[in-house]
Amino acid sequence: MTPLLGVENLRVGFKGHGGTVTALRDVSFQVAPGKTLALVGESGSGKSVSSLAIMGLLASNARILGGRIRFAARDGRLIDLLGVDARLRRSLRGAEMAMIFQEPMSSLNPLFTVGDQIGEMLLLHEGLDAAARRRRVIEMLELVEIPAAATRLDQYPHEMSGGMRQRVMIALALICRPRLLIADEPTTALDVTVQAQILDLMRRLQAEMGMSILFITHDLGVVAEIADSVAVMYAGAIVEAGDVGPLFDAPGHHYTRGLMASIPRPDRAPGDMLVPIPGVVPPLSALPPGCAFAPRCGRADAACEAPVALRAAGPGTQVACHHPLVAEVAHG
Amino acid sequence: MWRYVLKRLVGLVVVVFFVLTIAFVIVRLAPGDPAALLLGPDATAADAASLRERLGLERPIFLQYLAFLGGAVTGDLGQSIFFNQPVTQVLAQRAEPTVFLALFSLLFAVMIAAPIGIYAAYRRGSFLDQGAVSLAMLAASVPSFWTGLLFQRYLATDLGWFPSSGYGGPDAGFLERMRHLMLPSLVLGIVNSALILRFTRASMLDVLGEDYIRTARSKGMGEARVILRHALKNAAIPIVTVVGLTFALLVSGAVVTERVFNLPGMGNLVVNSVLRRDYPVIQGTLIVVATLYVAINLAVDLLYAVIDRRVKY
Numbered sequence: 001m002t003p004l005l006g007v008e009n010l011r012v013g014f015k016g017h018g019g020t021v022t023a024l025r026d027v028s029f030q031v032a033p034g035k036t037l038a039l040v041g042e043s044g045s046g047k048s049v050s051s052l053a054i055m056g057l058l059a060s061n062a063r064i065l066g067g068r069i070r071f072a073a074r075d076g077r078l079i080d081l082l083g084v085d086a087r088l089r090r091s092l093r094g095a096e097m098a099m100i101f102q103e104p105m106s107s108l109n110p111l112f113t114v115g116d117q118i119g120e121m122l123l124l125h126e127g128l129d130a131a132a133r134r135r136r137v138i139e140m141l142e143l144v145e146i147p148a149a150a151t152r153l154d155q156y157p158h159e160m161s162g163g164m165r166q167r168v169m170i171a172l173a174l175i176c177r178p179r180l181l182i183a184d185e186p187t188t189a190l191d192v193t194v195q196a197q198i199l200d201l202m203r204r205l206q207a208e209m210g211m212s213i214l215f216i217t218h219d220l221g222v223v224a225e226i227a228d229s230v231a232v233m234y235a236g237a238i239v240e241a242g243d244v245g246p247l248f249d250a251p252g253h254h255y256t257r258g259l260m261a262s263i264p265r266p267d268r269a270p271g272d273m274l275v276p277i278p279g280v281v282p283p284l285s286a287l288p289p290g291c292a293f294a295p296r297c298g299r300a301d302a303a304c305e306a307p308v309a310l311r312a313a314g315p316g317t318q319v320a321c322h323h324p325l326v327a328e329v330a331h332g
Numbered sequence: 333m334w335r336y337v338l339k340r341l342v343g344l345v346v347v348v349f350f351v352l353t354i355a356f357v358i359v360r361l362a363p364g365d366p367a368a369l370l371l372g373p374d375a376t377a378a379d380a381a382s383l384r385e386r387l388g389l390e391r392p393i394f395l396q397y398l399a400f401l402g403g404a405v406t407g408d409l410g411q412s413i414f415f416n417q418p419v420t421q422v423l424a425q426r427a428e429p430t431v432f433l434a435l436f437s438l439l440f441a442v443m444i445a446a447p448i449g450i451y452a453a454y455r456r457g458s459f460l461d462q463g464a465v466s467l468a469m470l471a472a473s474v475p476s477f478w479t480g481l482l483f484q485r486y487l488a489t490d491l492g493w494f495p496s497s498g499y500g501g502p503d504a505g506f507l508e509r510m511r512h513l514m515l516p517s518l519v520l521g522i523v524n525s526a527l528i529l530r531f532t533r534a535s536m537l538d539v540l541g542e543d544y545i546r547t548a549r550s551k552g553m554g555e556a557r558v559i560l561r562h563a564l565k566n567a568a569i570p571i572v573t574v575v576g577l578t579f580a581l582l583v584s585g586a587v588v589t590e591r592v593f594n595l596p597g598m599g600n601l602v603v604n605s606v607l608r609r610d611y612p613v614i615q616g617t618l619i620v621v622a623t624l625y626v627a628i629n630l631a632v633d634l635l636y637a638v639i640d641r642r643v644k645y
Contacts, residue, residue, distance in 0.1 A: 057549055094552030106543040111565050112639055124553050158642050172551070 003030035010067035041233035098173035104165035115153030163194035242317025252319035336645030345442035366609035410612035419616035431598035434582035436613035440521025449532025576632035
């Protein structure tokens with residue numbers, strides 16, 4: 001099946017004081033129709049840059065240095081997002097691909113009512129009049145389970161809780177029924193109980209509306225809940241990718257394994273310590289020549305100084321490592 | 333909301349009371365005897381004494397103060413020594429050029445500053461941004477009398493686009509009078525645009541970095557809509573503040589420009605009244621200007637609540 005979104009060898013740099021720093025190094029991944037891909041990584045690993053590049057919302061000092069982003073539009077065309085003119089790109093944004101952000105507190109404009117902000121999508125992409133917009137917005141607010149939707153839409157963001165605002169953001173993103181939803185850490189800023197509700201809601205809406213989701217997170221627990229496949233990013237490159245089940249059962253990359261060992265699990269025996277990954281992510285301007293994770297990796301040797309690319313590992317998984325873990329028990 | 337307005341109005345009364353007192357004291361601290369000045373160098377000491385008596389200047393200062401306060405409360409700001417007319421009447425005659433000069437100047441200032449400030453913020457660091465900031469510095473640094481003289485020389489005398497000075501003849505119609513205000517308004521507008529430009533640029537820069545601007549872009553709207561609808565409204569509070577302050581300053585501070593363009597406004601009046609030691613007129617002008625100042629600030633504060641619903645009074 002043709003993927004809905006295909007990112008191929010994407011390279012993005014940022015122009016800074018000391019020259020251009022490469023933030024994405026040949027990143028490739030695909031999102032299948034109706035499926036969820038999770039991009040996982042620490043801050044600065046390039047997961048948000050990837051999503052902003054897809055949306056065309058990179059900061060003005062960012063440069064696309066190479067690669068392609070192909071998107072299967074509703075009318076059947078396969079569009080190279082980096083090659084098309086700004087007008088077509090803008091008409092896709094919001095209508096066919098939409099995004100929700102990490103901070104529901106600051107992502108909504110404080111000076112407009114939520115109904116106004118959601119309805120603006122319909123004005124921009126469908127040209128509906130005020131009465132029709134209002135009806136559709138109420139429907140959508142009910143769909144994201146906001147109680148008393150007909151009165152809530154006349155409220156301002158500051159009159160709502162964080163969870164409510166994230167529901168509003170989801171309503172805003174989905175009201176034009178986009179084919180792709182990019183969710184950039186949508187639950188990170190929320191309480192744990194609210195997190196679970198929002199994840200439930202997103203799963204339900206995906207089942208109803210059939211959109212694909214690119215879910216960006218640093219939380220492996222969330223990945224297990226929502227994603228079909230996963231791509232682990234480290235220092236601007238994907239180090240491991242595959243279906244969630246096989247990848248979680250037998251991570252091939254030492255970094256993935258380290259990530260999994262460093263999260264608390266309910267079935268952990270009392271007294272078992274969490275194992276942190278030693279060291280810190282190297283600055284993007286001073287990456288080692290070979291495997292970027294080598295300086296922090298217990299298994300690194302001279303071979304790791306050579307460049308390493310993704311290659312097939314287990315069933316449906318790929319890993320970029322000179323010494324991949326093979327069929328070991330991953331849970332430490 | 334209404335409680336807040338009431339509280340602020342009480343505050344306004346207190347401020348005006350202090351202004352009344354300060355005006356009264358300062359005017360009397362200035363050296364020079366108004367009676368002697370009025371009568372000229374040939375007057376005898378006895379003439380001056382009798383005039384002082386008639387003007388009430390011989391009474392104890394405290395009684396003069398009480399009489400002044402009592403009058404002010406009932407809307408009587410006294411009698412102009414020089415014009416021999418009630419001060420309120422003298423001020424009313426001079427208000428039109430000053431108020432319209434302030435309004436037009438503000439309009440010019442905003443029309444110059446807002447688009448450039450917004451664009452400079454949007455294209456931060458560009459050639460236009462740096463040019464705009466330098467121009468604003470230049471506009472703020474050049475004194476208004478110099479710009480005024482320059483404009484009179486080239487735009488009025490050489491090109492004949494505007495009258496060079498004055499306020500039209502005694503029978504000039506309203507439009508003709510307003511035409512006389514265009515050149516001085518442009519001068520004041522340019523000078524005052526600098527501050528508004530800087531505030532607009534700084535405020536827009538802050539807002540353009542906000543998350544909700546990224547959200548707006550993610551919705552697929554054009555940049556014009558992002559800037560003018562989503563950013564500008566959020567940037568408006570500091571801009572409205574400085575526009576309000578500029579207006580208040582223009583009402584009180586157009587003295588030099590009024591003199592350069594020989595306009596019969598309150599600025600000219602107050603300078604002449606100081607030279608003539610016309611105490612009641614000086615006091616009256618101070619009171620009117622101070623009241624306007626406080627009232628404009630109140631209006632700006634109330635405007636905050638209209639722009640931003642989170643502002644609660």
